[in-house]
Amino acid sequence: MELKTLSEIDIISASTSKINQVDFENLTFGNVFTDHMLVCDFENGAWQKPVIKPYEPFMIDPSAKVFHYGQAIFEGMKAYKDTHDDVWLFRPDENFHRFNKSASRMAMPEVPEDVFMGGLHKLLEIEKNWVKKGKGNTLYIRPFMIATGHGVIAAPSSEYRFMIILSPARAYYSGEVKVIIAEHFSRAANGGIGAAKAAGNYSAQFYPTKLANEKGFQQIIWTDDATHTKLEEAGTMNVFFRINDTLFTAPTSERILDGVTRKSVIELAKRENINVEVRSVLVDELIAAAKDGSLKEIFGAGTAAVINPIVGFSYKDTYYELPKIENSMALEIKEKLTNIQYKLAEDTFGWTVKI
Amino acid sequence: MELKTLSEIDIISASTSKINQVDFENLTFGNVFTDHMLVCDFENGAWQKPVIKPYEPFMIDPSAKVFHYGQAIFEGMKAYKDTHDDVWLFRPDENFHRFNKSASRMAMPEVPEDVFMGGLHKLLEIEKNWVKKGKGNTLYIRPFMIATGHGVIAAPSSEYRFMIILSPARAYYSGEVKVIIAEHFSRAANGGIGAAKAAGNYSAQFYPTKLANEKGFQQIIWTDDATHTKLEEAGTMNVFFRINDTLFTAPTSERILDGVTRKSVIELAKRENINVEVRSVLVDELIAAAKDGSLKEIFGAGTAAVINPIVGFSYKDTYYELPKIENSMALEIKEKLTNIQYKLAEDTFGWTVKI
Structure with missing residues (x-):
C-alpha cells in the first residue's frame, strides 16, 4: 500500500526539541512524547484542515462528551528504523481500517485516509530522529479520536478531535508475565464493543487486573462472559496456546479484537509450516494439557507487547x-516478525511501508 | 442525612452571570451550564483542596488516560425549588455512595464525603437562582471524575479530577417514547461494568440506539447478552412492566444499574399497596402479555427522565x-414522586435534603 500525503496541512514547528533530554535506553512505555502532534477537528459535519503543532495540553469543555460517555477510540502502531536510517511502518492499512471500524461501532465519523495516513506520514517525516536504530527500539504511534461536543445528554457528539501522538518505546512488559484465567470478571459482552478499540474496554479491565496484580499476576486471560469456559484474549494482547506442536488461538468475534500482530503470527506460522488452528480453546482443555504435559507454550501477541511469552497461569487458585523449552515457537515467530519489521529479513508478505 | 459543609474550599466568583441570557422555558437537556463549577484534583495519592470557580474549559494533556482508556464515571442528580424558595436534593446519599462504588469498580479513588457532598452544598448555595420554581423545573447536577494522569499504557491513572457542573433542565425526552427490544446488541457483560455509572457504558449504546432512532424508536430495552431472553434496562432508565395490576422490574445485578428512581418507585408503589415483583421479565412473557391484553403499561425510571411512559415496543420487526389506559400507574407514581421532590407532599420516607 502506498501512503498518501496531504497537500492541505498546516505545520507549526516547535521552537526547541526535547529529544536531548530523553534517555532512550531507559524508557517507561508510553510516557515520553515527541515534539509534535497531529490535530484534526470534525465540526459542522466535516473534517477540518489538519495541523501538525507542538505537543502540548489543549483546552476542552467540562461537558465534552468524551468525559461523560466515553466516546473515544484509538489505535496502536509502531515505526521502525532500518540500518539505512529509513523509517518503516508495519501493516498501517490494517490499523487505519480497524480505526474506522471502531469509529463506526462507536457512532463516530470515519477519518479520511488522507488525514490518517497522510497526516501520519508527514508527522513521521518531521519526527524521524525520534525513531532509534536497533532492534527493540520503536516509535509507538497512538492515533485516537475523542468526542469534543458539549452537553450532558447521552447521545453521540456532533464534534470530534482526531489526534496522533508519538512515544519512543522499548518493551511493554518488563520481566516475566504470569496470567490469571478469568472466572468471574469479563472484558466484553456478546453484541457489545469488545471488537472495537474503544477506550471503555480498557478501563473496564483495570479493577480485575489490579486484583490480579496484587496476587502477583500481570494480566488476565479473559473468558466468554456467559460461561467462562472459553479462552478469549488478554485485553492488551491476543493469546496463542501451543499444545504439542499446534498453535491455537480464538477466532475473532464481537468480543475479541482483530489484532494485527495476531493475524501476522498466524500467517507467519503457516509460512513456517507450523500447524495453526483458529478455534476457541476451552479452559478444561488447557488444564488437561497443562497436567499431561502437552501444553508447551502460551504467548500474547499485540503491537505494544509484540510477542510476549507467558510463564504460567492460575486457575481456581x-x-x-x-x-x-528449547525450541520456543513464541521466540522463533517473534524473531521472524521483528526481522521483517526492522527490514533484517525479506518481507515476502508486503507488510512493511516506507515513510 | 445531614449535608456536610466544607471548611477548606477556595471560591473564585464569576465576574458576570449568564443567567439572564438563558431561556428557562425552552431548555434542551444538558447543554446550558451555570456560572460556576466545582473542581478537585487527586494528586500524589491525595485529594487536594477543592475550588469553586467560573465554568470554563480547562487544559488537559493529549495523553490523559480518560481519552485513551475511558477511565471516567459520573452521577446524575437534581435540585428542586419549593414554593418557599428553598432548594432540595433527592436522596443525595444514594448518588454519593453509588459514585464511590463506580469509582471502586473502575480502579479510581473514592471521593471523600466532604468534597462530594460539602462541595455540592456550597456550589448549590452559590447557584440557587438557577433552580427555578414550578414543577418540571430542575437543576440537573452532574458530578463526574476523569483520569487526568499522562501516558498511553493501559493501567489506572495516578491522577484524577473530580468536578461538579450544573445544568438547568426540564424534560429529558420530549414527545412519545417507543422502544426496541434488543435482539443482537448488548449493553453489559456478566462480570462487566454494567452496574457502574462508567462513561464507556453509554457510548457503547450509541450505535445500536442510532439504528433504533432511524427506525423511529427513541430507546432500546436491553436484554441479557448471553441469551437475549430477559428484559433488563434501557440504558438511561430502569424499566417497569405493568402486567394486569402488578409492576415488574428486573433485579439489580452486575449488568443493571441500581437506579435511585427505580428503588424509589418500588418503595412508593409498595406504600400505595401496588403489587411489585422484582424479577426478570422474559421477552416471551412480554409478547404473550401484549397479545392477551394483560400488558397495561411499560415505563422507564431514571433521574434525568423521571418516569417516562413508553407507548409501544418493537420485537423482531x-x-x-x-x-x-385511564388509571396509569406510571403517572400516579410520577405525581407522588415529584410531589415529594418539590415538597408538595409530605416526605414520609425522609428522602429530601435541604440545601
Missing part, C-alpha cells in the same frame, strides 16, 4: 507453570 | 402498541 491453582498455579500451572509452563515448561522451560 | 413487529410493533406492539400499548393500550391507552
Whole structure:
C-alpha cells in the first residue's frame, strides 16, 4: 500500500526539541512524547484542515462528551528504523481500517485516509530522529479520536478531535508475565464493543487486573462472559496456546479484537509450516494439557507487547507453570516478525511501508 | 442525612452571570451550564483542596488516560425549588455512595464525603437562582471524575479530577417514547461494568440506539447478552412492566444499574399497596402479555427522565402498541414522586435534603 500525503496541512514547528533530554535506553512505555502532534477537528459535519503543532495540553469543555460517555477510540502502531536510517511502518492499512471500524461501532465519523495516513506520514517525516536504530527500539504511534461536543445528554457528539501522538518505546512488559484465567470478571459482552478499540474496554479491565496484580499476576486471560469456559484474549494482547506442536488461538468475534500482530503470527506460522488452528480453546482443555504435559507454550501477541511469552497461569487458585523449552515457537515467530519489521529479513508478505 | 459543609474550599466568583441570557422555558437537556463549577484534583495519592470557580474549559494533556482508556464515571442528580424558595436534593446519599462504588469498580479513588457532598452544598448555595420554581423545573447536577494522569499504557491513572457542573433542565425526552427490544446488541457483560455509572457504558449504546432512532424508536430495552431472553434496562432508565395490576422490574445485578428512581418507585408503589415483583421479565412473557391484553403499561425510571411512559415496543420487526389506559400507574407514581421532590407532599420516607 502506498501512503498518501496531504497537500492541505498546516505545520507549526516547535521552537526547541526535547529529544536531548530523553534517555532512550531507559524508557517507561508510553510516557515520553515527541515534539509534535497531529490535530484534526470534525465540526459542522466535516473534517477540518489538519495541523501538525507542538505537543502540548489543549483546552476542552467540562461537558465534552468524551468525559461523560466515553466516546473515544484509538489505535496502536509502531515505526521502525532500518540500518539505512529509513523509517518503516508495519501493516498501517490494517490499523487505519480497524480505526474506522471502531469509529463506526462507536457512532463516530470515519477519518479520511488522507488525514490518517497522510497526516501520519508527514508527522513521521518531521519526527524521524525520534525513531532509534536497533532492534527493540520503536516509535509507538497512538492515533485516537475523542468526542469534543458539549452537553450532558447521552447521545453521540456532533464534534470530534482526531489526534496522533508519538512515544519512543522499548518493551511493554518488563520481566516475566504470569496470567490469571478469568472466572468471574469479563472484558466484553456478546453484541457489545469488545471488537472495537474503544477506550471503555480498557478501563473496564483495570479493577480485575489490579486484583490480579496484587496476587502477583500481570494480566488476565479473559473468558466468554456467559460461561467462562472459553479462552478469549488478554485485553492488551491476543493469546496463542501451543499444545504439542499446534498453535491455537480464538477466532475473532464481537468480543475479541482483530489484532494485527495476531493475524501476522498466524500467517507467519503457516509460512513456517507450523500447524495453526483458529478455534476457541476451552479452559478444561488447557488444564488437561497443562497436567499431561502437552501444553508447551502460551504467548500474547499485540503491537505494544509484540510477542510476549507467558510463564504460567492460575486457575481456581491453582498455579500451572509452563515448561522451560528449547525450541520456543513464541521466540522463533517473534524473531521472524521483528526481522521483517526492522527490514533484517525479506518481507515476502508486503507488510512493511516506507515513510 | 445531614449535608456536610466544607471548611477548606477556595471560591473564585464569576465576574458576570449568564443567567439572564438563558431561556428557562425552552431548555434542551444538558447543554446550558451555570456560572460556576466545582473542581478537585487527586494528586500524589491525595485529594487536594477543592475550588469553586467560573465554568470554563480547562487544559488537559493529549495523553490523559480518560481519552485513551475511558477511565471516567459520573452521577446524575437534581435540585428542586419549593414554593418557599428553598432548594432540595433527592436522596443525595444514594448518588454519593453509588459514585464511590463506580469509582471502586473502575480502579479510581473514592471521593471523600466532604468534597462530594460539602462541595455540592456550597456550589448549590452559590447557584440557587438557577433552580427555578414550578414543577418540571430542575437543576440537573452532574458530578463526574476523569483520569487526568499522562501516558498511553493501559493501567489506572495516578491522577484524577473530580468536578461538579450544573445544568438547568426540564424534560429529558420530549414527545412519545417507543422502544426496541434488543435482539443482537448488548449493553453489559456478566462480570462487566454494567452496574457502574462508567462513561464507556453509554457510548457503547450509541450505535445500536442510532439504528433504533432511524427506525423511529427513541430507546432500546436491553436484554441479557448471553441469551437475549430477559428484559433488563434501557440504558438511561430502569424499566417497569405493568402486567394486569402488578409492576415488574428486573433485579439489580452486575449488568443493571441500581437506579435511585427505580428503588424509589418500588418503595412508593409498595406504600400505595401496588403489587411489585422484582424479577426478570422474559421477552416471551412480554409478547404473550401484549397479545392477551394483560400488558397495561411499560415505563422507564431514571433521574434525568423521571418516569417516562413508553407507548409501544418493537420485537423482531413487529410493533406492539400499548393500550391507552385511564388509571396509569406510571403517572400516579410520577405525581407522588415529584410531589415529594418539590415538597408538595409530605416526605414520609425522609428522602429530601435541604440545601
